[in-house]
Amino acid sequence: MNITDSKAPWLIAAVIATLLVGAALGYVFSRRTEAPAQAHTSARQAEGKVLYWRDPMVPGARFDKPGKSPFMDMDLVPVYADGQSDGGVRIDPSVVQNLGVRLGQVERKAFDVGLEAVGAVAFDERLLEVVQARVAGYVTRLHVKAPLMRVKRGQALFEILSPEWQGAQQDYLALLDAQSPSVQSIRDAARQRLTVLGVPEATIVAIERTRKPHATTTITAPVSGVMSELTVREGAAFVAGDPLARINGLETVWANAQVPETQVSLVREGSHVSARATAWPGEKFHGRVIALLPDVDPQTRTLAVRVALDNAAEKLVPGMFVSLAFSAADGERRLVVPSEAVIATGQRTVVIAARHGGFDVVEVTTGREAGGYTTILSGLEEGQSIALSGQFLIDSEASLRSTIERLSAPPPREQRDEQTDEHARH
Numbered sequence: 562m563n564i565t566d567s568k569a570p571w572l573i574a575a576v577i578a579t580l581l582v583g584a585a586l587g588y589v590f591s592r593r594t595e596a597p598a599q600a601h602t603s604a605r606q607a608e609g610k611v612l613y614w615r616d617p618m619v620p621g622a623r624f625d626k627p628g629k630s631p632f633m634d635m636d637l638v639p640v641y642a643d644g645q646s647d648g649g650v651r652i653d654p655s656v657v658q659n660l661g662v663r664l665g666q667v668e669r670k671a672f673d674v675g676l677e678a679v680g681a682v683a684f685d686e687r688l689l690e691v692v693q694a695r696v697a698g699y700v701t702r703l704h705v706k707a708p709l710m711r712v713k714r715g716q717a718l719f720e721i722l723s724p725e726w727q728g729a730q731q732d733y734l735a736l737l738d739a740q741s742p743s744v745q746s747i748r749d750a751a752r753q754r755l756t757v758l759g760v761p762e763a764t765i766v767a768i769e770r771t772r773k774p775h776a777t778t779t780i781t782a783p784v785s786g787v788m789s790e791l792t793v794r795e796g797a798a799f800v801a802g803d804p805l806a807r808i809n810g811l812e813t814v815w816a817n818a819q820v821p822e823t824q825v826s827l828v829r830e831g832s833h834v835s836a837r838a839t840a841w842p843g844e845k846f847h848g849r850v851i852a853l854l855p856d857v858d859p860q861t862r863t864l865a866v867r868v869a870l871d872n873a874a875e876k877l878v879p880g881m882f883v884s885l886a887f888s889a890a891d892g893e894r895r896l897v898v899p900s901e902a903v904i905a906t907g908q909r910t911v912v913i914a915a916r917h918g919g920f921d922v923v924e925v926t927t928g929r930e931a932g933g934y935t936t937i938l939s940g941l942e943e944g945q946s947i948a949l950s951g952q953f954l955i956d957s958e959a960s961l962r963s964t965i966e967r968l969s970a971p972p973p974r975e976q977r978d979e980q981t982d983e984h985a986r987h
Contacts, residue, residue, distance in 0.1 A: 611639040663949040664915055665902060667941045669894045670934075676827045676887040680818035680836070680868060683879050688810030690783045695759035698723030699798040700805075701777050708791045712782040718806060719793065720777045729755050730774040737769065786810040787878075811875040816848070818885050819863035827929075828853060828887055834868045836883040838876075846870045846877065850887070897934040902947050903927060912941060913948035920948060 613623045614637035616630040627637050702720040705712060712718070733755060736748035755765050764778050782788075790807035793799060816836060820828055828850060836846040848870035857864050868885060870877060877883070903925070904911050914923045925940030941947070 614639050664946050665899055665949045667896060667898055667937065667943055667945045667947060669896050669943045671894055676820070676824055678818040678820055678866070678885050678887070680816035680866075680883050680885050682838075682870075682877050682881040682883060683815045683817055684787075684789065684809040685811075685813045685815050685869065686809075688784065688786065688812065689789075690786075690808045690810075691804050692718065692780060692783070692806040692808070694721075694799045694801055694803045694805055695757075696723045696725040697798075697800045698726070700793050700795055703793075703795050705788055705791070705806075708788055710788050712786065712788055712808060714782055714785045716782045718780050718782055718788075719795075720779050722777050726755075726758060726760055726778060727774060727776070729758055729760070730768055733765075734768065734772065734774060737772065780805070782808055784808055784810050811872055811878070813848075813869050814872045814877045814879070816868040816870055816883050816885060818866045818868065819858065819861065820866050822857055822862045822864055825853065825864050828866055833888045834870075835886045835888075836868070836870055838881055838883045840881055841876055844876070846872070846883070895928070896937045896941065896943060898937055898941065898947060899949055900930055900933055900935045902949050903935050912937075914941070915946040915948055 613625060614627050615623055616632050616637060622632070624637055627639070630637055698721045700719050701722050704717040704719055729751070733748070733751040736744060736751050739745065739748060752765065756762070760778060761781065763781075764775055768774065786809045788806055789809045790804075792803070793805050799805065816834075830850050830853060832850050834848050834850060836848065838844070838846070848868050850866060851869045852867040854865040854867060870883070898912060902912050904913075905927075909924055910927055911922050912925050914921045923940050926938040928936030928938050930936075
């Protein structure tokens, strides 16, 4: 008989005994581990009434009964009437002080979102006046001989000679001294004809005073401004309908700015705008948005915004660049938090809400940011206490705790059934 064969049954028996002892110890250890947890749960439930249940990884969602989270394979945790939750993070007050955790509050305040852009000054087309010929003729003399010259209202621009005006003046003079009531209506019609043909009112008054026709007629500037275009020269002929000159007023000017498509919502028609020009350091010009032009540049993805700037001193001229500051304050009070309290991970945005004895990781929906504050669209309420520093450590602790809970939780029922079937097959 082989000695090795005689020892085999004893070795097998020793291995089986070791496995049985290990299983027994594991059972005892697991019961001792579950006991404190069950005791803690029972004690915690005795402390206060459960308000609702929530998923620690999706704090914004609330449920009216316990169970599995529809978002992740983990149990929902209760939130009690005292404001605490088994899914939050508890930190000893001394530890909070040592970590230097600063607290702030969720506020409601007027949120002024500013926007800056660069614009190019242009003529205000609403102040454009066109000097146009209503009859055929030619220019006998130019008083303003170059474009872009500044002119004043009533200033002589040029003198013209028109045969049609000559005939209309003669007809009016023939009826001027008539006293018959029937002729007076014809005389009034003759005077109206001179006005329709474009004869200046000053020329008609001079004809009535001197009782003589005027060989040439002086055309004056209808407004003060800059002669942006001069299309005639001395001796040049023109026909009815030809534009002789264009005059732009400078009381106001336009500043055309390109605003990114993503920030167009910050610009509202009628909102106030302040401007600064490098040509006039230290001076500020004021105006308002008059139009958001419905044309997006496909290359730069910007929208043209037209601003009308006050220019009473006529210091701003076309071609200048100005820096525009748009005011987007609408007086509405919004829910805001300091921007340093917001944690954006790319997949979610959270704020650490402080409560008595601990912290909760609250998922929020944020709006725009300006002046060190971020608007909160959902997730928080006014007056809540939030962490302004150390929140990254708290968020990491909360994520670690949720991960441990998820890993230590029993597998779902379907998975347990699959594992049972697999063992049965083997």
